[in-house]
Amino acid sequence: MSMTKDDGEYVQTLARGLTVIRAFGPQHQKLTLSDVARRANLTRAAARRFLLTLKRLGYVKSDDGKYFSLQPAVLDLGYAYLSSIPWWEIAQRYMEEVSAAVEESCSAAVLADGDIVYIARVATQRIMSMTINIGSRMPAYATSMGRVLLAHQEPAWLDDFIEKTNFAPITEHTVVQKPALRKLLTEVKRQGFCIVDQELEAGVRSIAVPLFDRQGKCQAAINVGTHIARVSKMKLTTTVLPALRTASSKITAAWTA
């Protein structure tokens, strides 16, 4: 029937099964077999097979046999990724130091497609209206960590990315003009840090630095987010930046793999 991905080395069943997990989400804790089938574009028969399988594996629960819901076991999958990052624990430790020193939240993120994905976080008082947590995604172009990560990408890749992406303004301050953005990124790479001032959310200003591996490749970014009323732009560069830089180099130094 569908010959889209049929290479003989593609396991359709696995791909379909994973969409079942993704069928759950906000406002969709409890789903019937048919709900899942609809949301994952599967026949009811298929959805049933997958749900029953996931249930046996402990990823899914169903008390009454009608409504299915995800179980904490699915976190093990994400944890497999997190724990596979060689510098993850180390970063966490030094981020705690940063957070304690500046009394603000500190996060780490990597790039995935055009988004940043949070992989570690030490939270203090909330500054953003949105809830950020591990696994959360934000558009790279409007975040301090995103800019840092983009700036350190291969030039060819970056060209292509800027070319084909449509940058939408998020606040009134968001820079979306491609030439302007490109210039900002060059500057970010030159100076080795990035400040984003209320481009993602009004009242929020954050600063990020890159995280290099032993080979000098930028693998992630760490940042500190502040409220404009609490921390001046000046203080960001004089106090927070040095703390981030110290942490960044310490993490690089402690890199195991």
Place this chain on the structure above:
Amino acid sequence: MSMTKDDGEYVQTLARGLTVIRAFGPQHQKLTLSDVARRANLTRAAARRFLLTLKRLGYVKSDDGKYFSLQPAVLDLGYAYLSSIPWWEIAQRYMEEVSAAVEESCSAAVLADGDIVYIARVATQRIMSMTINIGSRMPAYATSMGRVLLAHQEPAWLDDFIEKTNFAPITEHTVVQKPALRKLLTEVKRQGFCIVDQELEAGVRSIAVPLFDRQGKCQAAINVGTHIARVSKMKLTTTVLPALRTASSKITAAWTA
């Protein structure tokens, strides 16, 4: 060949594919096809098919075609679970309040098998030697949240659990005698909170309260972990406990589903 789980409504391929993700972990960021096959008990051919599939889906990367590693996209799976929890965001907010008020880390966890699994966390200064994060697991019997969750489980289930589990001491204070443990749990349920004093790690004392849904069923627990030198046992009940209780009832009140 193997007729172990062959009910006709069990999709072997999905189960196998998921083990591929779990093959990665600490000290196993980059794995060859053969490594994966070994660690997941698959033939090399199967491991190859799965890895190539996961690669196409963006869950796995392979620069050279030899070494494979997990990508941030796998966090989306865990995120599907977290975001499906109706009170997750709300809890996060009130936990931030608790953490700010008492200036200590606050976590939320649910029960899975005999473990607690962390599902939300507001971290301040580190008190444990281990790194805790979302998805982390700890033995339920030796943690404050674990005791709370166990105490509110169905009596029949609890009997069975205590019966068939072998409780190993973690520190010199860990209570492992089954009658003593059972007595503690009864007390926990009666008083509506649980203090665990250095039973999980020396120098660490924590207090937990249950989190009820609208129907009065205990769905999770939230706790505050402290260092014995910084917070007295007295202060735990006089200051921290009220904060936790307030948060708990506010979360229940704001429960949407």
Place this chain on the structure above:
DNA sequence: GAACTTATGTTCGCTATACGAACACACGGG
């Protein structure tokens, strides 16, 4: 550095496996 051994990755014909059309069953509205 040839000759052998071991381990890794890939191919390909076969059959077990996952597939979905068809069926049965529950619900609800007229």
Place this chain on the structure above:
DNA sequence: CCCGTGTGTTCGTATAGCGAACATAAGTTC
């Protein structure tokens, strides 16, 4: 009560995934 609509389940069939067998690379030994 009947009919329409939606949900879950069965079962024969085709095909998707399987692994034995092959090729190719990486070590070992003399």
